Amino acid sequence: MLKQAIQNLGNRTLEGIWRIGYATRFFVTILLHSGTAFRRFGLTIREMYFSGVLSLIIILVSGLFVGMVLGLQGYETLQTFGSEEALGILVALSLVRELGPVVAALLFASRAGSAITAEIGLMKATEQLSAMEMMAVDPIARVVAPRFWAGVISMPLLAALFSAMGIFGGYLVGVQLIGVDEGLFWSQMRSSVDFEQDILNGVIKSVVFGIAITAIALYEGYDAPPTAEGVSGATTRTVVASSLAVLALDFVLTAFMFRGLN
Amino acid sequence: MNKTVLDLWVGLFVIAGIAALLFLALKVGSMSTVNSTDSYEVIARFENIGGLKARAPVKSAGVVVGRVTDVRFDNETYEAAVTLRLDKRYAFPKDTSATIMTSGLLGEQYIGLEAGGDSQKLKDKDRILITQDAVVLENLIGQFLYGKAQEGAPQ
Numbered sequence: 001m002l003k004q005a006i007q008n009l010g011n012r013t014l015e016g017i018w019r020i021g022y023a024t025r026f027f028v029t030i031l032l033h034s035g036t037a038f039r040r041f042g043l044t045i046r047e048m049y050f051s052g053v054l055s056l057i058i059i060l061v062s063g064l065f066v067g068m069v070l071g072l073q074g075y076e077t078l079q080t081f082g083s084e085e086a087l088g089i090l091v092a093l094s095l096v097r098e099l100g101p102v103v104a105a106l107l108f109a110s111r112a113g114s115a116i117t118a119e120i121g122l123m124k125a126t127e128q129l130s131a132m133e134m135m136a137v138d139p140i141a142r143v144v145a146p147r148f149w150a151g152v153i154s155m156p157l158l159a160a161l162f163s164a165m166g167i168f169g170g171y172l173v174g175v176q177l178i179g180v181d182e183g184l185f186w187s188q189m190r191s192s193v194d195f196e197q198d199i200l201n202g203v204i205k206s207v208v209f210g211i212a213i214t215a216i217a218l219y220e221g222y223d224a225p226p227t228a229e230g231v232s233g234a235t236t237r238t239v240v241a242s243s244l245a246v247l248a249l250d251f252v253l254t255a256f257m258f259r260g261l262n
Numbered sequence: 263m264n265k266t267v268l269d270l271w272v273g274l275f276v277i278a279g280i281a282a283l284l285f286l287a288l289k290v291g292s293m294s295t296v297n298s299t300d301s302y303e304v305i306a307r308f309e310n311i312g313g314l315k316a317r318a319p320v321k322s323a324g325v326v327v328g329r330v331t332d333v334r335f336d337n338e339t340y341e342a343a344v345t346l347r348l349d350k351r352y353a354f355p356k357d358t359s360a361t362i363m364t365s366g367l368l369g370e371q372y373i374g375l376e377a378g379g380d381s382q383k384l385k386d387k388d389r390i391l392i393t394q395d396a397v398v399l400e401n402l403i404g405q406f407l408y409g410k411a412q413e414g415a416p417q
Contacts, residue, residue, distance in 0.1 A: 049268045053275045092290050157279025164282035167290060186289070194317075195291040203283070 023219050030148050030218070033141040043146040044153075051112035051147070051214075052154030056161070058107055063162035066099060067091060067169025074170070075178055084180050088189035091170030096193060096202045097258070100163030102250050105209035108151075108158060109242040113217035116147055117238040120221030121231035144222065148214050155210025156203050163202065201257045208249055213242040300350045301328065302386040306360040306373070311342045312396025314362055314371045320346050322375040327352045330373060346373060346390075355380040359392035371396060 037044050074090040120143065123129050129139040167189075174180045193199065217238045224234035311333065320328040328348035336343045348354070357378030364371050375390075384390070 045269055045272045048272045048275070053271045056275060056278075096286060096290065154275075157276060157282070160279055160282040160286060164285045167286075189290055190292045193291040195287055199283075199286050199291045 026219050026222065027215050029140055030145050033138060034145045034149065036141040037145040037149045044150050047147045047150035048154055051116065051151050052158065055108055055111045055158060058111055059104055059158045059162050060165050062103065062107060063165030064169040066103060067095065067166030068173045070094060071170035071173030075174060085184035085188055087174045087180050088185040089192040092167055092189045092193050093198065095163045095166040096198050100166065101159045101202050101205040101209060102246060104159040104162040105155065105206065105213060105246045106243055108155060109213045109246065110239050112151065113213045113238050113242050114235045116217040117221040117235045118231060120218060121224035121234050124222065124224060125226040125231060144218050148218055151214030152207065152210045156206040159206035205250065205253050208253060209246050212245045212249060216242045216245060301347050302350060304346050304348060304384055304388050304390055306344050306346060306390040306393050307341045308344060308362065308393050308395050309341055310395040310398060311344060312362055312371055312398060314396065318370065318372050320348065320373045320375060353383040356382045356384055357392065358384060358390060359394065360390045361394040362396035
């Protein structure tokens with residue numbers, strides 16, 4: 001009984017280490033085979049359509065609503081201190097620094113990441129990847145790398161759109177609905193949001209998230225057992241693992257970027 | 263390679279994304295760091311800077327004319343050495359005074375410059391000689407209580 005448990009534990013640990021090593025090798029292979037993704041940029045553009053353009057609606061709508069909620073809640077809180085005009089700062093800083101990159105990344109992971117895993121998992125299950133290898137076409141260069149770069153390029157654009165839409169939502173609620181002074185809203189925002197410290201760091205964050213999400217999604221798809229059950233399990237793992245990765249990376253990046261600020 | 267509808271959509275997406283970035287950069291954020299070519303540095307020493315931090319604004323007559331770039335402790339004079347980076351468009355007389363002020367009761371602290379009457383202007387790496395420390399609320403309350411206690415003391 002005990003021996004069995006210890007055996008299981010050892011087995012799982014070994015498997016975990018094996019998977020980490022395999023994932024690292026997979027990531028390096030993607031980077032090494034990226035040439036095709038740029039030489040035949042049409043492939044990457046095609047994937048940008050599926051992971052970027054098709055995620056637009058969910059990103060824009062959620063951004064608008066998140067901004068509107070921030071406007072409402074922020075106003076309620078700031079009102080008690082008599083500083084409603086700081087609403088612009090609150091909405092803009094929380095969106096640009098944190099919510100924009102993180103929420104956009106979480107949505108991207110569940111919208112595009114899961115689709116990538118399912119697609120590659122199915123390609124593997126139906127032996128399309130093996131067929132490509134038979135025809136001397138490298139599936140990593142032809143299938144995996146364009147998807148990787150498409151995700152890495154799309155993610156910062158989506159995060160920027162999310163933030164811009166959120167600020168617009170905060171403006172709609174704060175200025176148009178509640179009646180915070182419009183000039184103060186924008187000027188206070190401009191005086192407190194710094195281009196390098198806040199906006200550029202937000203962009204860096206979203207690029208890192210893009211790399212993490214697409215790498216996890218591609219790996220899970222490529223590694224999925226070639227069965228219906230295996231593909232569905234891999235899709236679930238993609239969403240769970242990439243969401244956790246985004247949140248953990250966000251903490252690390254924030255600690256690096258904003259700790260020395262005050 | 264022929265152009266497809268797909269390319270159009272991706273193009274629109276990229277343009278929208280870049281437009282959003284531009285919106286964030288131009289409308290929402292601003293460059294607070296004055297670059298070194300059109301600015302000059304002066305140093306001011308204070309005995310107590312209160313809660314002044316790097317990146318705090320330097321204002322004269324209420325207008326932002328520069329930023330605090332560095333706050334250090336000088337171990338020889340036991341004072342705080344504050345480096346101010348001022349915009350080159352604004353020249354101040356040599357006997358300008360620097361005061362640490364607070365915007366509102368609980369707001370951020372900034373440095374207020376009050377121009378003097380000297381005909382010579384402040385140059386790069388100059389030192390502002392006349393400074394006034396931050397008002398420490400605890401000291402103020404202490405003084406007030408002390409005064410009150412003396413008032414009430416029996417003659």
